[in-house]
Amino acid sequence: MSEPIKTRRDGRVLEVTMDRPKANAIDAPTSRIMGDIFAAYRDDPELRCAILTGAGEKFFCPGWDLKAAADGEGPVSDYGVGGFGGLQELPNMNKPVIAAVNGIAFGGGFEIMMSCDIIIAAEHATFALPEINSGVIADAATIKLPKRIPYHIAMDMLFTGRVLDAEEAARWGFVNEVVPADKLMDRAREKAALLADGPPLVFASIKEVLREAEDKKFQDVLNMMNRQELQTVKTLYNSEDQKEGARAFAEKRKPVWKGK
Template identity: 70%
Template sequence: MTDHPIRTERRGHVFEVTLDRPKANAIDLKTSRIMGQVFTEFRDDPELRVALVTAAGEKFFCPGWDLKAAAEGDAVDGDYGVGGFGGLQELRGLNKPVIMAVNGICCGGGLELALSGDIILAAEHASFALPEIRSGTVADAASIKLPKRIPYHIAMEMLFTGRWLDSAEAARWGLVNRVLPADQLMIEARRMADELASGPPLVFAAIKEVVREAEDMKFQDALNRITKSQFETVERLYRSEDQLEGARAFAEKRDPVWKGR
């Protein structure tokens, strides 16, 4: 088993993160803590605008919690590190786009990790499930997230029965954005990451904060927070050079040059 379960690569403003923990890319406490550090680095580096997350190999994206490590002493309620399990789902202030490229089996905590992204692309052979019910435990984060992402009855069936969805069905219910041949997955994921990296980072930040904070608010309450200057990212956008650049570029009929300030 590798001592370096997470590989990272910077491609301009894109930060590629690869989970590489043979044989199945399961996550133990140590790996989760490393992932938290990696995603914190992404969040805090102004030069990085988009994260692209995938996994090594062709069979597994991630099956979630490492049961072998648990049998050897890893406590399920142990220290997952900053950002919680997998470093993403509880990471505060992550106001940058995250693309998930699911290249195989994606279940349990691996599906919860995928749900922490903003866009999910899947290989044709990818599959999805929440098998926790079969081991007498609860998929806690998925129980919160999944019924808000796909039709309630489909989410509850997955939670209650642990049944598997192939990539086509996952796309049909809106669990993933797009299904691609395996050899095209990373090509499209990188194309999309580059497209987002060339976009206005302050606008993306404002979108993510508003969407996150407004999730459990009434429409008018959320809108009032915007008009009362109570969203930090929105206020930063409205006072930014990029806001002026967008207007100037439109008037001058040219592509804008975003600086993130």
């Protein structure tokens, strides 16, 4: 049996492809593999950006493998270091991840997609949270979605499980771009190349600040930044990259980021 998750390294960009015929559904062993892959990406100083996509043209990921569930796998199984899909609960994930949604993104697949920082969708991609039909709650989406899009739209999706097309997803703002299917990976790689060429210490700071801001007041987080109590901010403000950014601006040239 072939590996359910394929990886491809292109310079400073890691491509991760879910490849579990027929639908790229995720069971616990596959989730653990994904967690290990994304943890290795997080910890590799040579890698600057990752792309997550699905194999084929029909499915990005429909979520939890219900065949595994029927065989006894429970919703609280050991999904690995990053939680379901390897990303949702991965500690200190301070690098950008792009979702290239090549088809159906339902349930847990939708939630994995939401754990990415930028979402690019093929024109035929569709999105839904159909967990109600399986007698379970869309746990991560119930927490995240009402904070990302209008409350009433989020509740409609959670209560009804209805399917949204890519155009509507973009209208509500949980998809950045919609492109023709044959241009999806080209566009994702173009965006990844841009981010891989950007300031990694700044990106890390942005992601940590956003996590801290989830449950704190604005002024409290700002004070933490100003006092350099967040490790990524402290690293950034005491780095060569920070000095390089100022020098490059003064010298009217493109900065050379070293991540240190």
